[in-house]
Amino acid sequence: MNMFCFQCQEASKGTGCEIKGVCGKTPEVAALQDLLIYQLKGLSHYTQALRTLNIENEEANLFITDSLFMTITNANFDYERFVNRIRDGFKLRAQLKSTLQENKVELEKTDLLTWTAVTSAEMELIAKEVGVLATENEDVRSLRELVIYGLKGMAAYVEHANNLGYNDAEVHPFIQRALVATTNDAFLADELTALVLETGKYGVSVMALLDKANTTSFGNPEITKVNLGVRNNPGILISGHDLKDMEELLKQTEGTGVDVYTHSEMLPANYYPAFKKYSHFVGNYGGAWWSQVTDFETFNGVILFTTNCIVPPRSTATYTDRVYTTGSSGFPGFKHIEEGQNGQPKDFSALIAHAKECGAPTEIETGEIVGGFAHAQVFALADKVVDAVKSGAIRKFFVMAGCDGRMKGRSYYTEFAEQLPKDTVILTAGCAKYRYNKLPLGDIGGIPRVLDAGQCNDSYSLVMIALKLKEVFELNDINELPIAYNIAWYEQKAVIVLLALLYLGVKNIHLGPTLPAFLSPNVAKVLVENFGIAPIGSVDEDMKLFLPEVEVA
Numbered sequence: 001m002n003m004f005c006f007q008c009q010e011a012s013k014g015t016g017c018e019i020k021g022v023c024g025k026t027p028e029v030a031a032l033q034d035l036l037i038y039q040l041k042g043l044s045h046y047t048q049a050l051r052t053l054n055i056e057n058e059e060a061n062l063f064i065t066d067s068l069f070m071t072i073t074n075a076n077f078d079y080e081r082f083v084n085r086i087r088d089g090f091k092l093r094a095q096l097k098s099t100l101q102e103n104k105v106e107l108e109k110t111d112l113l114t115w116t117a118v119t120s121a122e123m124e125l126i127a128k129e130v131g132v133l134a135t136e137n138e139d140v141r142s143l144r145e146l147v148i149y150g151l152k153g154m155a156a157y158v159e160h161a162n163n164l165g166y167n168d169a170e171v172h173p174f175i176q177r178a179l180v181a182t183t184n185d186a187f188l189a190d191e192l193t194a195l196v197l198e199t200g201k202y203g204v205s206v207m208a209l210l211d212k213a214n215t216t217s218f219g220n221p222e223i224t225k226v227n228l229g230v231r232n233n234p235g236i237l238i239s240g241h242d243l244k245d246m247e248e249l250l251k252q253t254e255g256t257g258v259d260v261y262t263h264s265e266m267l268p269a270n271y272y273p274a275f276k277k278y279s280h281f282v283g284n285y286g287g288a289w290w291s292q293v294t295d296f297e298t299f300n301g302v303i304l305f306t307t308n309c310i311v312p313p314r315s316t317a318t319y320t321d322r323v324y325t326t327g328s329s330g331f332p333g334f335k336h337i338e339e340g341q342n343g344q345p346k347d348f349s350a351l352i353a354h355a356k357e358c359g360a361p362t363e364i365e366t367g368e369i370v371g372g373f374a375h376a377q378v379f380a381l382a383d384k385v386v387d388a389v390k391s392g393a394i395r396k397f398f399v400m401a402g403c404d405g406r407m408k409g410r411s412y413y414t415e416f417a418e419q420l421p422k423d424t425v426i427l428t429a430g431c432a433k434y435r436y437n438k439l440p441l442g443d444i445g446g447i448p449r450v451l452d453a454g455q456c457n458d459s460y461s462l463v464m465i466a467l468k469l470k471e472v473f474e475l476n477d478i479n480e481l482p483i484a485y486n487i488a489w490y491e492q493k494a495v496i497v498l499l500a501l502l503y504l505g506v507k508n509i510h511l512g513p514t515l516p517a518f519l520s521p522n523v524a525k526v527l528v529e530n531f532g533i534a535p536i537g538s539v540d541e542d543m544k545l546f547l548p549e550v551e552v553a
Contacts, residue, residue, distance in 0.1 A: 001018045001019075002018065002019050002020070002027035003017060003018060003019070003020070003021070003025075003027040003030040003031065003131075004016050004017070004018055004030075004131060004132055004133050005017045005021055005025065005030050005132070006132070006145075006516075006517040006518045007073060007145070007149055007152075007491070007492060007518065008022075008023060008073040008490060008491045008492075009403070009405060009407075009489055009490045009491070009513070009514060009516070010022040010023060010073075010405065010406070010407070010490070011516075011517035011518075014514055014517055015517050016517055017030075023073055023074050024074075024077060024311065024312035025077060026077070026079070028079055028124060029077055029078075029079050029082060031123070031124045031127035031128065031131070032079065032082035032083065032086065032120075032123060032124070032127060033070075033071040033082065034127050034130060034131040034132065035086060035123055035124075035126060035127040035130060036067055036070070036071060036082060036085060036086055036089070037068075037071060037148065038112070038127075038130040039067075039086060039089045039093075040064050040067055040068065040089075040179055041112060041179045041180065041182065041183050042093065042112045042113050042115075043060060043063070043064060043089065043092060043093055043096065043176075044064065044175075044176035044177070044179040044180045045107060045112065045113055045180055045183075046060075046093065046096035046097065046100065046107065046113070047060050047061075047064075047096065047173075047176050048173075048176060048177060048180055049100055049105055049107055050096065050099060050100065051173060052105075053100075053103050053105065055099065055103075057095075057096060057099070059092065059095075060092060060096060061172040061176075062162070063088070063089065063092055064155075064172070064175065064176060064179075065155045065158050065159055065162070065172065065175065066155075066159060066328055067085060067089070068151055068152045068155035068156075068175070069152070069155045069156050069159050069307075069327075069328040070082070070085065070328045070330075071152060072152050072153070072156060072308045072328075072491055072492050072493070073308065073490070073491035073492065074289070074308045074309050074310050074311070074491065075307065075308035075309075075310070075328055075329050075330075076308075076310075076328060076329055076330040076331070077310065077312065077330065077331045077332065078330035078331055078332050078334075078336075079120075079332065080332075081330045081336075083120045083123065086117070086123060090116060093113075112183060132145060138520045138522075139189055139520045139522045139523055140187075140188060140189065140192065141520070142518055142519055142520035142522075142523040143189065143192035143193060143195075143196060143523060144182040144192060145518045146196055146495070146499075146516075146518060146519070146523070147178055147181070147182055147192065147195055147196055147199050148179070148182060149492040149495040149496075149518065150196070150199040150200070150203065150492070150495050150496045150499045151175055151178055151179065151199065151496075152492040152493075152495075152496075153203070153491075153492040153493040153494070153495050153496030153497070154171070154175065154199070154202060154203055154206050154496045155175065156241070156307065156308075156457075156492075156493050157206045157207060157209070157210045157457060157493070157496070158171055158172075158175075158206055158209075158210075159327075159328070160210055160213070160214075160241060160242055160243070160244070160457060161206070161209045161210045161212075161213040163242060163244040163245075164213040164214070164216075164217050164243070164244055165213070166209055166210075166212060166213035166216075167209075168205060168206065168209050170202075170205070171202060171205065171206055171209070174198075174202050175202075178195060178198075178199060181195055189522075193526065196499060196502075197499070197502065197503050198503075199496070199499050200496075200498075200499030200500045200501070200502050200503030200504075201500075201503045203496040203497070203499050203500035203503065204460075204463070204500045204503060204504065206496075207457070207459060207460035207463070207497075207500060208460055210457055210460070211375075211458070211460045211461070214243055214272075214457075214458075215374075215376070217243070217244075217247075217274070218243060218247070218272040218273065218274035218275065219272055219273035219274050220273075220374060220376035220377065221268065221271035221272055221371075221372045221373075221374040221376070221377060221453075221454060221458075222271060222273060222372050222377055223271075223370065223371075223372045223373065223377055224270055224271045224276075224370070224371060224372040225368040225369075225370055226267065226270040226271075226283050226284050226368060226369050226370070226371060227282060227283030227284070227368055228283060228284060228285075228365045228366060228367050228368060228369065229283070229363055229365070229366045229367070230261075230282065230285065230360065230361040230362070230363045231259055231282055231360065232360045233257055233258065233259045233280070233360055234257070234258050234259070234300075234301050234355045234356055234357075234358045234359065234360055235258065235259040235260065235261050235282070235285075235299065235300075235301040235302075235355065235358075235360065235361050236249065236253065236258060236259070236260050236261070236301055236302045236303070236304060236351055236352070236355050237261050237262075237263045237285055237286075237295075237296070237299050237301060237302070237303045237304070237361075238260060238261070238262055238263065238266050238269075238303075238304045238306065239262075239263040239264050239265070239266055239289070239292070239303065239304065239305050239306065239309060240264075240265060240266060240304075240305050240306030240307035240308065240309060240327075240329065241265050241266070241306060241307045241308075241455055241456075241457055242306035242307055242327060243269060243272070245304070245306040245326060245327065245346070246262075246266065246269045246275065246306070247274070247275070248345045248346055248348065249304065249348055249351075250275060250278045250280075250281060251345075252345075252348045252349070252352060253280060253348070253352055254278060254280060256280075256352055256356070257356065258280065258352055258355045258356060259280045259281075259282045260278070260280060260281050260282065261282050261283060261284060261285040261299075261361070262283070262284045262285070263284070263285055263286050263289075263292065263295065263303075264286070264287070264288055264289040264291075264292070264309055264431055264434075265289065265307075265309060265430070265431050265455050265456065266306070266455075267284045267371070267455075268371060268372075268452070268453075268454035268455050268458065270283060270284060270371070270372075271371055271372035271374070271454065284369070285299060285361060285364075286299070286364065287434045288404035288431045288434035288435075289309035289311065289404065289431055290311060290404065290405060290406045291434075292309075292311050293311055293313065293314055293317070295364070296313075296317075296319040296322075296323070297317070297318060297319055298361065298362040298364055299319070299361045299362070300358055300359040300360065300361050300362060301322065301355050301358040301359070301360075301361060302322050302323075302324065302351050302354050302355040302358060303319065303322055303323045303324065304323075304324050304325075304326065304337075304348075304351060305323065305324070305325045305326070305329045305331075305334075306326055306327055306329065307327060307328060307329055308328075308329060308491070309431075310325075310329060310331050312331070320333060320334070322354065322358065323335075324336070324337055324350070324351055325337070326338075326346060335350070337350070337351070369437055369438055370448055370450075370452075371437075371452035371454070372452070372454075373427075373448075373451035373452055373453055373461075374453045374454055374458055374461040375453070375460075375461040375464035375465055375468070378451065378453075378461075378465050378468075379465075379468060381447065382468065382472065384445070384446070384447060385447060385469075386469075386472055386473075388444055388445055388447060389469075389473075389482065392423070393423060393444050393445055394423060394424070394425055394444055394447070394482075395421065395423040395424055395482065395547075396423075396424050396425075396482045396483070396484060396546075396547065397424070397425050397426075397427050397481075397482060397483045397484070398420065398424060398425070398426050398427065398483075398484050398485075398486055398546070399426075399427045399428075399462055399466075399483060399484070399485045399486070399487065400413060400416075400417065400426050400427070400428050400432060400433075400436070400486050400487065400488070401427070401428050401429045401430050401432055401453075401456070401459055401462055401487055401488075401497070402430050402432040402456065402487045402488040402489050402490070402494050402497070403430055403431055403432055403456065403488055403489055403490030403491060403493075403494050404430075404431040404432050404433075404434050404435060404488065404490070405488070405490045405513075407513055409512075409513040409514075410435060410488065410513055411435075412512065412513060412536060412538075412539055413432065413435040413436065413486075413488055413512075414435045414436055414439070415539045416486065416539050416542065416543070417435065417436035417439060417441065417450075418436070418439060418441075419539055419540075419543055420441075420449075420543075421547065422442065422444070422449070423444065424449070424547075425444065425447065425448075425449050425450075425451060426441075426449060426450045426451065427451050427453065427462050427465065427483075428450060428451065428452050428453065429452070429453040429454050429455065429456060429458045429459045429461060429462055430455060430456035430459065430488075430494070431456070432487075432488040433450070433452055435488075436450065437450055437452060453465075456493050456494065456497065457493070459497045459500075463500070463501070463504065466478055466481060466483060466506075469481055469483070477505070478504065478505055478506060479505070479506065479507050479508070484508075484510075484546045485501070485506065485508065485509040485510060486510045486512075486536065486542065486546070487509060487510065487511055487512075488512055488513065489511060489512075489516070495516075498511070502527075502531055506531075507531050507532040508531075508532035508534070509531070509532070509533055509534075510534050510535070510536050510542065511533060511534070511535060511536070512535060512536030513536060514535065515533075515535050
């Protein structure tokens with residue numbers, strides 16, 4: 001076994017990647033990611049001790065959050081970046097320790113708090129002892145990892161909000177308290193199960209924070225027809241999730257003759273009023289994240305990754321020298337744009353100069369798709385939606401949010417959307433929508449049958465819509481609504497969305513295309529018995545289950 005990782009839906013054989021990550025992660029990078037998580041747990045012991053002295057270390061808060069984000073699936077494959085990050089962690093630990101000593105506080109000298117490594121080889125050696133499998137009890141391991149993966153997803157949302165200047169004073173202490181709890185051998189199944197739900201509670205808070213940050217900064221998303229075609233100018237294709245990067249790129253490319261297009265999870269940037277004023281913001285190019293291996297070839301211009309969703313290029317790829325990363329993302333050989341200094345914006349001039357040397361994108365499709373149905377926009381249509389439900393024009397809503405992926409089995413979601421009766425509406429957020437957002441599914445009395453709220457980051461909008469409908473229909477339980485949940489997942493941001501839904505009491509969620517490999521049989525049984533979590537079946541079987549009164553063709 002060269003490595004062990006089972007944090008994403010692509011876990012090899014449904015159990016875990018042991019030779020190399022299906023995502024493309026090497027065993028060496030996997031080892032350093034495990035070691036970084038171990039380091040974060042130790043640092044969190046120090047920050048927890050400092051809080052007993054009413055000392056809050058903002059550098060540590062940002063380091064821990066950003067480091068968690070770096071370890072999300074497909075975010076960062078750069079070995080040297082992880083080596084340097086761990087070395088920075090040692091410097092931070094020394095600083096935290098010094099502050100405690102100045103206040104005459106000494107922590108117990110355990111390996112978690114005192115380990116050190118000078119060379120990368122030493123780091124890899126230590127990593128073998130502290131990875132996922134270091135927790136021998138299968139159920140405890142499962143619950144600990146469920147918490148940690150929730151924290152990784154939460155960290156992504158926190159970082160996006162922080163980048164826009166929005167913070168929640170309770171979130172960093174919780175993240176660090178939860179990391180410490182995963183090192184406590186006295187915390188067994190009951191305590192860890194409670195921590196899982198508490199992670200969901202803070203997941204709701206963080207999604208609300210990010211929603212506030214995005215909508216205050218850029219306006220509420222509005223119904224928008226997004227162009228799928230191209231123009232004749234050179235272009236930059238921006239992928240990922242960070243809207244602050246989107247704003248800075250649009251500002252710096254204005255008047256340069258370089259157009260900007262969104263890819264994959266950046267598609268919803270087209271819905272925000274603040275971005276529509278830029279005449280060189282053309283629209284969206286290509287499909288979901290995994291289609292980048294072909295989309296980037298035909299785009300011809302420069303690509304910028306702002307967050308995760310990187311697919312290692314094929315050996316025959318011609319676009320490798322045109323790709324840049326920023327923030328927590330990284331890949332060996334891709335050029336990286338560092339943070340701005342002293343509050344200054346990032347400098348994207350290298351991308352812009354590079355783009356000017358490239359040809360215009362090759363057109364791969366034409367037409368438009370409609371999106372922008374975040375909670376404020378749906379609330380504006382509330383009377384129309386409620387009337388459609390009361391009249392029977394809308395029989396049921398299907399939440400089909402989450403992630404897309406490369407597995408052939410994900411065609412299930414396209415077929416499911418196609419077979420849904422014409423009196424049903426799909427509520428979506430995240431790149432899962434690429435399985436059906438270009439299908440001609442029509443509308444119901446002017447209400448599109450696919451209501452796209454935005455990124456996976458915008459799943460909060462779907463929660464707000466459900467809670468609003470519960471209020472309008474004067475129901476006592478969110479599960480009494482005519483809403484079914486058929487969610488696709490891939491990585492850890494989907495995990496925090498799932499935990500948030502469980503905290504809110506949503507039951508009978510169908511999850512696919514497979515259940516997480518990190519759920520032990522006993523933990524999966526608890527989720528089934530207490531929350532009705534279930535795997536997807538065949539399209540015909542699930543259609544009968546969700547709509548038993550409908551004849552399936």
